Amino acid sequence: MGIQIEKRERRAGRTRRRIRGFNVERLCVHRTPRHxxxxxxxxxxxxxxxxxxxxxRELRASLKHGGNVEAAKLVGKRIAEKAVAAGIKRVAFDRSGFRYHGRVKALADAARENGLEF
Structure with a gap:
């Protein structure tokens, strides 16, 4: 395992330990270069x-590439819609050690705009 992955997992562990104390559902994000x-x-x-x-399938049909900000916005909107349908309004945001910018930020903003609170 590379040093960068170890560092990201360490950051993710710190965040998850903090979130565990909130006793609330968490919105976990994972990103790869393609998805x-x-x-x-x-x-x-x-x-x-x-x-x-x-x-x-629904998102793949409307996307040209899954590793960009537009795709992240669609995923954020979709997860918010599914959460609201399941009766979940409030979550803790778990960025899994990824920096809060670019695709991660776009997903979070889209989820907030579509009804999730965090």
Whole structure:
């Protein structure tokens, strides 16, 4: 495993330990160069309540490339819609050690605009 991945996982662990004390569902984000993924995990961390990614058939049809800001905005909108449908309004944002800019920020902003609070 590379040093960059280890550093990111260490940052992610710090964030998750802090979020665990809030006792609220968390919106986890993971990004790769080609895709972006988001899922809402329950407060105990044992169950995924909603998930969205650029690999979904509906999103893939409307996207030319899954690794850009426009794709992240669509995933943010989609995860917010699924969360609201599941009765989830308030979440903690878990950026998984990724910097809060670019695609991660675009996903977060789109989720906020579509009904999630964090």
């Amino acid at each position: 972006i993924y988001a899922q809402i995990v329950d407060a105990t961390g044992g169950r995924v309540l909603a998930a969205a990614s650029t690999l979904e």
